[in-house]
Amino acid sequence: MLGFLTRTRGKSRMDVTDILAWAWLILGTLVIAIPIGWAFLSSFKPEAEINSFPPTLLPRAAEELVIEGYDEPLPAYLWTDETGEARTVGLVRRIGLKATVVDPASPGERLSVDAGAIEKQTVISAEWANYTDPLERFAFLTYLKNSVFVTVVATILTLVLNSMAAFALSKYRFRGSTTIFVLMLSTLMLPLSVIMVPAFMVIVGLNLADNLWGVIFSTVATPTGVFLLRQYMLTIPDDLIEAARVDAASEFRIYWRIILPLSAPALAVLAIFSVIWRWNDFLWPLIVLSSPENYTLQLGLNAFQGQFTVQWHYILSMTVVALLPVTLIFLFLQRYITEGVASSGVK
Amino acid sequence: MAATDDGYVRPAREAAVSSGDRGDRLLEAAMGVVEWPFTRLQRLIGLRRMPWVFVLPNMALFTIFVFIPVLLAIGYAFTGGTELLLWNRPFVGFENFSRLLSCGSYLDPATCELDLFWTAVFNTTWYTAFNATGTLVVSLVTALVLNRLTRGKAFFRAIFFYPVLLSPVVVALVWKWFLARNGLLNAVFADMMGERTIFLLEVLWSRFWVVYVSIWFHMGFYTLIILAGLQAIPRDIYEAALIDGTSRWRQFWRLTLPLLMPNLLVVLVLLLIRSVQVFDEAWVLTDGGGPGTANTFVVQFIYETAFATDVRLYGLASAASVLMGLALLVLTLVQLWLGKKAEN
Numbered sequence: 121m122l123g124f125l126t127r128t129r130g131k132s133r134m135d136v137t138d139i140l141a142w143a144w145l146i147l148g149t150l151v152i153a154i155p156i157g158w159a160f161l162s163s164f165k166p167e168a169e170i171n172s173f174p175p176t177l178l179p180r181a182a183e184e185l186v187i188e189g190y191d192e193p194l195p196a197y198l199w200t201d202e203t204g205e206a207r208t209v210g211l212v213r214r215i216g217l218k219a220t221v222v223d224p225a226s227p228g229e230r231l232s233v234d235a236g237a238i239e240k241q242t243v244i245s246a247e248w249a250n251y252t253d254p255l256e257r258f259a260f261l262t263y264l265k266n267s268v269f270v271t272v273v274a275t276i277l278t279l280v281l282n283s284m285a286a287f288a289l290s291k292y293r294f295r296g297s298t299t300i301f302v303l304m305l306s307t308l309m310l311p312l313s314v315i316m317v318p319a320f321m322v323i324v325g326l327n328l329a330d331n332l333w334g335v336i337f338s339t340v341a342t343p344t345g346v347f348l349l350r351q352y353m354l355t356i357p358d359d360l361i362e363a364a365r366v367d368a369a370s371e372f373r374i375y376w377r378i379i380l381p382l383s384a385p386a387l388a389v390l391a392i393f394s395v396i397w398r399w400n401d402f403l404w405p406l407i408v409l410s411s412p413e414n415y416t417l418q419l420g421l422n423a424f425q426g427q428f429t430v431q432w433h434y435i436l437s438m439t440v441v442a443l444l445p446v447t448l449i450f451l452f453l454q455r456y457i458t459e460g461v462a463s464s465g466v467k
Numbered sequence: 468m469a470a471t472d473d474g475y476v477r478p479a480r481e482a483a484v485s486s487g488d489r490g491d492r493l494l495e496a497a498m499g500v501v502e503w504p505f506t507r508l509q510r511l512i513g514l515r516r517m518p519w520v521f522v523l524p525n526m527a528l529f530t531i532f533v534f535i536p537v538l539l540a541i542g543y544a545f546t547g548g549t550e551l552l553l554w555n556r557p558f559v560g561f562e563n564f565s566r567l568l569s570c571g572s573y574l575d576p577a578t579c580e581l582d583l584f585w586t587a588v589f590n591t592t593w594y595t596a597f598n599a600t601g602t603l604v605v606s607l608v609t610a611l612v613l614n615r616l617t618r619g620k621a622f623f624r625a626i627f628f629y630p631v632l633l634s635p636v637v638v639a640l641v642w643k644w645f646l647a648r649n650g651l652l653n654a655v656f657a658d659m660m661g662e663r664t665i666f667l668l669e670v671l672w673s674r675f676w677v678v679y680v681s682i683w684f685h686m687g688f689y690t691l692i693i694l695a696g697l698q699a700i701p702r703d704i705y706e707a708a709l710i711d712g713t714s715r716w717r718q719f720w721r722l723t724l725p726l727l728m729p730n731l732l733v734v735l736v737l738l739l740i741r742s743v744q745v746f747d748e749a750w751v752l753t754d755g756g757g758p759g760t761a762n763t764f765v766v767q768f769i770y771e772t773a774f775a776t777d778v779r780l781y782g783l784a785s786a787a788s789v790l791m792g793l794a795l796l797v798l799t800l801v802q803l804w805l806g807k808k809a810e811n
Binding site: 137138141144145148149151152153154155156158159162170171172173174175281282284285287288289291292294297300303304307309310311313314315316317318319320321322324325326337338340341343346370371372373375376396399400402403406407418421422425426432435436439442443446447449450454455457458461462463 | 498501502505506509514515517518519520521522524525526528529531532533534535536537538539540542543551552553608609612615616621623624625626627628629630632633634635636637640641642643644645647648649650651653654657663683688691692694695715740744746747751754766769770773774781784785788789791792795799802
């Protein structure tokens with residue numbers, strides 16, 4: 121539209137609306153990127169840095185000097201002496217207003233200086249312990265495993281069961297097929313929050329409470345998936361099926377060898393959505409799973425941030441871990457996702 | 468692919484050999500094992516009944532986890548006690564509803580028997596009003612801007628859509644850190660105001676940020692839907708307007724907006740439906756609806772009444788669910804009606 125308008129109006133004239141449009145885009149990009157970028161950068165900061173104010177933009181750690189004659193590396197300080205000359209020294213100890221420092225140039229000589237004349241030095245560095253500690257010391261490895269398990273198994277089951285149902289609802293005319301389809305569609309708008317209590321009773325009745333399978337089984341029969349696949353399968357010509365029947369192919373073979381391969385694009389979209397849905401699920405797992413060893417990553421993260429409110433260096437690193445798979449999927453498959461949403465109106 | 472263009476289906480063995488891939492052959496063998504019972508079954512029950520076999524597994528799970536709960540939901544609302552199993556619960560008639568609805572004055576939650584429920588209803592109302600209008604305006608502007616772009620459209624569309632894919636917990640924590648005492652916003656804010664503010668502990672600020680984060684989180688989804696509506700407007704209409712010398716501003720008010728209106732109304736109702744169900748990100752962001760009950764919403768009330776207290780009042784929670792379900796049903800019917808009207 122813009123190209124069409126500018127063509128008739130004369131070339132390369134930016135008018136007010138163009139400027140406003142670009143301002144909106146740039147502002148929007150910043151508003152979206154800054155909080156996520158800030159969390160990402162902060163997740164590499166050591167604990168001391170994360171609690172300091174005003175904060176630094178990039179993750180920094182105290183610089184250390186290895187000086188001959190000292191077993192441990194000494195923290196680096198910038199010392200400005202009386203003449204105004206500045207040099208980097210290692211701090212041995214600080215008592216009151218006096219500090220003992222060592223110049224790396226002459227490691228044998230200890231200098232006693234004013235504590236006010238030295239300034240702590242930092243270097244840009246990433247604190248990888250933020251990522252490894254929660255996996256080792258806290259149960260995050262378990263949460264991660266549970267999340268991967270639920271996501272993978274639920275997605276496979278979703279694809280298999282939904283495609284079978286969609287095949288039956290798109291390629292056969294049998295009594296009740298319309299009823300089934302309409303019943304499923306009518307629940308598209310039905311939110312979990314309305315059936316929370318009875319759904320939990322069903323889970324308890326099936327002995328699936330506090331069990332990952334309880335989360336998996338109750339989420340795989342998605343009406344959205346059946347709808348998406350059915351609409352796609354309707355576009356596959358029936359001649360193919362007739363021809364296969366003439367060749368004495370069984371119905372299952374028709375499903376497996378003809379319909380599934382031809383529905384690959386729709387299956388891919390559903391697979392992407394299913395992974396994102398199951399990875400991000402929160403309220404339903406929160407109700408079904410009660411013991412920490414069964415928590416998914418989202419539940420574990422929520423519980424951890426409630427319990428250890430000041431451990432932001434760990435909270436943020438695990439937040440980054442939780443957003444990483446979705447971000448990678450999006451980076452590589454964003455075209456399918458945005459087009460899938462635009463054409464089907466689901467998310 | 469097994470089928471060639473003329474519809475001829477290669478026998479499985481031939482396909483496996485020709486592809487020659489080991490993984491393929493393994494899969495083929497596995498599918499042979501799966502196929503066998505299906506083929507036997509087909510011989511047994513005939514072709515006519517096969518669609519039922521395909522639809523049954525999905526339907527079974529759907530029935531167990533969706534249909535049965537829907538039917539039971541109403542049953543729960545009319546029973547009392549703390550037993551979970553429905554058949555162990557005493558029938559209490561409309562007691563749960565009358566408890567929820569007994570108020571001295573409906574304008575003041577403090578006069579209600581269950582003041583928390585009414586506080587939640589009030590909070591959900593203002594949240595829905597601000598969130599729905601805010602998201603609608605931001606999404607509409609973004610869609611209009613994106614629609615004008617000739618280059619970089621896919622890129623910006625992707626950027627605006629990205630937050631939609633994040634999990635509510637991640638979104639809440641990212642913003643919690645951004646708004647924290649040591650957060651980036653305070654680093655800027657303290658310079659201007661001279662002091663730091665703990666945004667999420669002040670009633671008005673926390674309410675503002677709950678709505679803001681929610682718009683930030685979901686606007687990309689609605690932008691995509693509105694964008695699809697914009698792209699469906701035929702271009703020759705604008706061509707005609709251009710010949711008439713209509714200004715852009717006038718074009719927007721006289722052409723784009725009226726043509727987009729059906730689409731916008733559907734989006735608005737969808738937004739209302741989603742806003743009423745606010746829970747996940749707001750709950751994590753505000754540490755369970757705080758400060759106090761400033762951000763306690765209806766779903767939180769249902770969840771906590773049923774699952775997060777020692778005395779689990781399933782009946783009361785279900786009654787609140789049914790009331791919310793009714794509100795959602797009305798909105799859904801409005802949406803279906805609007806959708807029908809848009810089609811004609």
